[in-house]
Amino acid sequence: MVTLEAAEETRLARYTYRLRVSSTASAALLSEWDRCRWVWNQCVAESRAAHQANDTCGPARLDKMLTGWRGEHEWLRQGGSVPQQQIIRDFAKSRAKALKDIKAKLPIRRRAGMPRFKRKNLSAPTLNYTRRGFRLKDGRLHLAGKIALTVVWSRPLPAAPTSVRLYRDGLGHWYAVRRAA
DSSP states (O other), X not given: OHHHHHHHHHOOEEEEEEEEOOHHHHHHHHHHHHHHHHHHXXXXXXXXXXXXXXXXXXXXXXXXXXXXXXXXXXXXHTSOHHHHHHHXXXXXXXXXXXXXXXXXXXXXXXXXXXXXXXXXXXXXXXXXXXXXXXXXXXXXXXXXXXEEEEEEOSSOOSSOEEEEEEEEOTTSOEEEEEEEO
């Protein structure tokens, strides 16, 4: 019985909430997405260049490159570092899955493909924030980069969220998916 309770305590639950986004916040979210998309595309380019040179390109190396990119580009520093670091983590997961499928010799139709460039009009905006990149205050979601969003609370959270993923659907509505322990 103890192990069952311990297993239940470690489960993560996901809660999806609709966001009311002002025009200013929408512009800020989209510019944050543009910066994250640029970081993703740089990761793809660096990964391909490393493959051509028979070199490795892991998340630690990409994090160091992100520090350099933020030093070189003022517009990249204007955004939060948390979603940019998380996009590198997402890239690393995607690349690792593709390499695992290749190593396992799965049929091509079942393989996860190598990460590709994200195009502005073809990829839906998605931003990930860890605990240090957001906070809840007075029923609002405050993100790194001074972005405040109004949340439509359909139900209360049972615990403090551990991470937040923001995404925009095809109709232009923004949602927050929260993971809580």
